[in-house]
Amino acid sequence: MTPVWKIENTAAARLRVTPGARYDVVVIGGGLTGLVTALLLAQSGVEVSVIEARRIGDGTTGASNAKVSLLQGIRAQRIRHRHSADMVRAYLDANHAGQQWLLEYCGSRGVAWQPADAYTYAQSERELASVRREFGALREAEMPVEFTDRIDAPFPAVGAVRLARQAQLNPMALLASLAADVESHAVPIHESSLVHGVRTAATGDHLVETEHGPVLAGTVVLATGTPILDRSGFFTRLLPLRSYLTAYRLPQSFSGMYITAGEPTRSIRTVPDPDGDVLLVGGNGHVVGRADHTDELVADLRRWTERWFPSATPLTSWSAQDYQPIGELPYAGPLIPGHDGILLATGYAKWGFTNAVAAAEVLAGRITGKRPDWAGVFATWRPGELRSLPAVARATSGVALEFCAGWWQLARTAHEPVPPAEGDGRVERRLGRPAATCTVDGTTTTVSAICPHLAGVVRWNPAERSWDCPLHGSRFSADGTRLEGPATHHLTPLSAPFTGPSAHIPQPDEH
DSSP states (O other): OOOGGGTTOOOOOOOOOOTTOEEEEEEEOOSHHHHHHHHHHHHTTOOEEEEOSSOTTSSHHHHSOOEEOSOOTTHHHHHHHHSOHHHHHHHHHHHHHHHHHHHHHHHHHTOOEEEEEEEEEOSSHHHHHHHHHHHHHHHHTTOOOEEESOOSSSSOOSOEEEEEEEEEEOHHHHHHHHHHHHHHTTOOEEOSOOEEEEEEOTTSSEEEEETTEEEEEEEEEEOSSSOSOOTTOGGGGEEEEEEEEEEEEOSSOOOOEEEESSSSOEEEEEEOOTTSOEEEEEEEEEETTOOSOHHHHHHHHHHHHHHHOTTOEEEEEEEEEEEEETTSSOEEEEEETTEEEEEEEEOOTTOHHHHHHHHHHHHHHHHHTOOOTTGGGGOSSOGGGGGGHHHHHHHHHHHHHHHHHHHHHHHTOBOOSSOOOTTOEEEEEETTEEEEEEEETTEEEEEESBOTTTOOBOEEETTTTEEEOTTTOOEEETTOOEEESSOOSOOOBTTSOOOOGGGGSOOGGGO
């Protein structure tokens, strides 16, 4: 599954991390948050480096549909349900600042972007109340939205909130420009360098332990989607979500950015292209690892697209991952209260192109002493989080159920002598060890079925041919290579010794 942005991506690979180096700040993660944070710090004279586990653009940013919008589905009413009107305004102020910075940057660097009106629309009468609530929450926050009874689109809609002149862009073009800009400030970007953990060095610095050796940092910034360090339990405050996208060649013109107010989600926009516009349709999201027939979710998107855009020609499909904060507001600040040595940013709820830039401004401002006025909306530790304890309890109980279900099912499943069919994978017991076996491109691979994060039993994702953990969203390729999530190691090859789940639970000094 290849994002449309990466079909013709020919960027050269960068060098791996250089062990023993020291920097004022090490940014872990080369997506939008990480690169903007590094650029802002470098512009302030801070010595910084960026460490990326895979390649620039291989994470959420490169898989996004890249809407740069202040109208974000039904985010305003969800935030207003838990927080004050002032907090909604602060959230929108932060996102507006992020949007303006990004568009000004694109304009100054020649990165193309297109203005587009944004719509949150109701697919049916039952969704209309949610559209009206979103309209009310945004008007209360003094956003210049309007309500319309109809939209100029072929798919059904009975009402919508409209916000004019938002933006859309190509995320890979943006990342390429940012990376080049960061490197022009003598900031090294290291790719293919998985970070295993961070601990305190004898000098008082932070020792960033990578698969190629350690690096020293005065401050560490975790720009990894979900924080890869467990010491503050942030994974209990985030819900990992996976959603799917399809791309079609569209012979006719179509404009605007659309998203439904209810389920099933449909997120629609077009991409200008010399060979004819490309239509993007996304949706059918679910908690990572908790959907069995993911290939059917992709097929459902295709059926919907071909029904309402019958002349469109399919190009590709892919998926993306993001994290829903339990308390609705995003996070950017210290991992541990009162300690600025390790900072993080996460919880964008699928609206990262404004939130990521705003979060980067908060992180850089915290290090340089120039925090923006609205930084409080990104607080990583706030008294109001107590209101979210029931949601945390529900999320935690869901994780516990998935943990028990995975091990219970494993205990009842014996080894099958016949390899899985092409594109299939299964979890089984092999010689007393939990094994994850799959066949991809004619090669059958077997690795440990136990996620190295907190010992969840992984599940096969047929749409993406990956092993996904239903606990906290770690994902691995067919051969066990770590792709994303809080896990900091690959899945263990089957030949490695297995001593039970407790052996795989990271100890505090590991992270």
